[in-house]
Amino acid sequence: MRMKFFAALGFTVAMGSALMVFATPPPAGSGSITGKVTYTGTPMKMKPIDMSKEPSCAKQHATPITTENVATGQGNTLEWVVVYISAGDEGTTTPSQGVRYDQKGCQYLPHVLTMLAGQQLQIYNDDQTSHNIHPLAKVNQEWNKSQPPGSPPIDTKWDKPEFIAVKCNIHPWMHGYFAVLKTSHVSVTGEDGTFDIKGLAPGKYTVTAWQEQYGTKTQDVTVGAGAATANFVFTATPY
Amino acid sequence: MTLKKFAVTFALGSIALLTAGARVSTAQSHVNSPDPLLGTPSVATETSQVNGLTGHAEEGKHQYRRFCIGCHGPDGNGQGMNAQWIDPQPRDFTEATFKCRSTPTGTLPTDEDLFNAITRGFVTTNMPSWRPLNPQQRADLVAFIKTWSPRWAKEKPGAVLNIPPETAVTIESILHGRELFQKLECWKCHGPEGHADGPSASTLTDSKGNPIKPFNFSTGERFMCGDSNRDLYRIFMTGLDGSPMPSFADVIQPNDAWDLVHFLRTLQVALPNNQELTLWQSYKAAHGKDLKPIGPDSAGGAQ
Numbered sequence: 366m367r368m369k370f371f372a373a374l375g376f377t378v379a380m381g382s383a384l385m386v387f388a389t390p391p392p393a394g395s396g397s398i399t400g401k402v403t404y405t406g407t408p409m410k411m412k413p414i415d416m417s418k419e420p421s422c423a424k425q426h427a428t429p430i431t432t433e434n435v436a437t438g439q440g441n442t443l444e445w446v447v448v449y450i451s452a453g454d455e456g457t458t459t460p461s462q463g464v465r466y467d468q469k470g471c472q473y474l475p476h477v478l479t480m481l482a483g484q485q486l487q488i489y490n491d492d493q494t495s496h497n498i499h500p501l502a503k504v505n506q507e508w509n510k511s512q513p514p515g516s517p518p519i520d521t522k523w524d525k526p527e528f529i530a531v532k533c534n535i536h537p538w539m540h541g542y543f544a545v546l547k548t549s550h551v552s553v554t555g556e557d558g559t560f561d562i563k564g565l566a567p568g569k570y571t572v573t574a575w576q577e578q579y580g581t582k583t584q585d586v587t588v589g590a591g592a593a594t595a596n597f598v599f600t601a602t603p604y
Numbered sequence: 605m606t607l608k609k610f611a612v613t614f615a616l617g618s619i620a621l622l623t624a625g626a627r628v629s630t631a632q633s634h635v636n637s638p639d640p641l642l643g644t645p646s647v648a649t650e651t652s653q654v655n656g657l658t659g660h661a662e663e664g665k666h667q668y669r670r671f672c673i674g675c676h677g678p679d680g681n682g683q684g685m686n687a688q689w690i691d692p693q694p695r696d697f698t699e700a701t702f703k704c705r706s707t708p709t710g711t712l713p714t715d716e717d718l719f720n721a722i723t724r725g726f727v728t729t730n731m732p733s734w735r736p737l738n739p740q741q742r743a744d745l746v747a748f749i750k751t752w753s754p755r756w757a758k759e760k761p762g763a764v765l766n767i768p769p770e771t772a773v774t775i776e777s778i779l780h781g782r783e784l785f786q787k788l789e790c791w792k793c794h795g796p797e798g799h800a801d802g803p804s805a806s807t808l809t810d811s812k813g814n815p816i817k818p819f820n821f822s823t824g825e826r827f828m829c830g831d832s833n834r835d836l837y838r839i840f841m842t843g844l845d846g847s848p849m850p851s852f853a854d855v856i857q858p859n860d861a862w863d864l865v866h867f868l869r870t871l872q873v874a875l876p877n878n879q880e881l882t883l884w885q886s887y888k889a890a891h892g893k894d895l896k897p898i899g900p901d902s903a904g905g906a907q
Contacts, residue, residue, distance in 0.1 A: 418803050495788060495789040497850035499850065507701060508845065508851070509843050509851060510709060510850055510851050511788060511854075513788055513789070516855055519854070534804065534807075534848030534850070535793065537808075
């Protein structure tokens with residue numbers, strides 16, 4: 366689902382080119398790490414977003430969409446958590462294939478987009494209104510560009526790993542993240558809180574789960590031939 | 605700029621001078637320990653090139669201590685001792701994000717951009733004009749400012765925006781500029797008449813999360829990043845990094861940009877000797893009622 370598919374695709378491409386360059390390619394793994402991300406405590410509420418100031422967007426949503434800073438599901442699950450290999454990875458070649466980010470109905474799709482440092486990123490405005498896309502980068506350099514309806518996609522990339530908050534100043538409710546990583550071994554949790562990091566060679570890994578409001582949690586996982594399990598529990602606060 | 609604003613700016617400027625003196629003595633009290641202000645490794649080597657002058661960070665450091673430290677701070681992060689009273693906040697040089705650039709959004713400004721910003725000051729803020737310092741001193745300060753972020757060692761400034769010669773100021777040009785103001789939705793922040801009261805205006809924050817207002821064209825206030833039509837062209841093309849004001853360089857064609865410049869001048873109703881305004885007012889006297897108002901209901905742009 367979502368990035369998982371692209372990540373896997375990118376990985377295949379990367380491994381393909383690596384094979385041609387290196388005499389002994391890193392082993393293409395069949396192992397994986399799966400698990401679930403949940404919370405304890407009381408998270409902030411998902412609030413409906415009032416888009417009445419932008420009718421062309423408001424009418425695209427039969428029921429108002431809600432804020433996504435902390436997106437929860439049945440059974441205390443957390444959506445939009447980025448789970449990735451933070452240590453122990455074989456190293457990844459940046460795939461030639463890019464990733465796509467959309468502004469649609471005055472919302473960022475997907476809310477959190479993962480990509481590799483140096484990977485091509487294309488940003489589309491699918492709306493009938495201007496957006497200004499303003500990634501508030503700190504490690505990389507922030508920029509801020511207007512993108513009126515019908516403009517070509519903005520073609521860009523990020524050089525360094527960083528979780529970059531993205532906003533539109535014209536539509537202050539628009540809020541998302543670029544998760545720029547050193548690894549393509551990443552999975553973003555769905556509403557059911559589950560993730561699945563595929564294509565891992567047997568070995569020891571450090572896995573990190575990042576949630577935009579609650580920060581990171583890390584654990585060490587040993588992967589054999591099949592699926593290893595790792596669950597993460599964040600402490601939620603109502604603000 | 606109002607007289608009151610000026611007085612505040614002046615007073616804070618003088619405080620900066622006084623506190624700078626105090627700072628020097630604190631620094632001297634621990635000459636043997638590493639001084640945070642002197643700690644940036646590139647102070648010995650960083651230079652700037654402005655109008656045939658070479659600025660040296662080592663020299664700029666002394667000027668910084670005397671004139672800038674009270675606001676921009678001993679660590680260059682904009683947290684000097686006067687910063688708490690200042691809105692907008694003094695620039696944090698460690699982020700190397702600058703408003704007045706001739707270079708694309710997300711890239712470093714040129715030495716000349718920084719030199720001009722220091723010379724001009726930021727009229728509507730507490731950042732004074734440093735014209736009283738001689739050009740060599742200002743060039744030295746530019747070099748010193750570049751020691752606060754490692755980006756200056758790793759990256760080059762972006763490619764300078766090419767500004768073609770100005771087109772003629774005509775009614776057609778102003779009318780087309782007005783269409784662009786509608787279509788590109790400048791009014792959502794700046795307001796239909798440029799009064800800084802667009803629908804998004806009250807929600808704006810800068811990149812540090814502090815509230816910020818769009819520029820109000822109607823007051824006759826000067827632009828922070830320069831006063832000429834060329835400056836105005838550059839301002840909206842490159843944007844003001846660190847603020848909500850985006851770059852339009854990728855979406856406005858060069859001659860269209862001049863049309864927008866001409867229209868923006870007509871919003872500056874309090875600006876004296878405003879030839880665009882004079883032309884526009886005589887046009888409006890005859891055709892004003894045919895003009896669709898700018899804003900959400902106008903057919904010209906997106907709702």
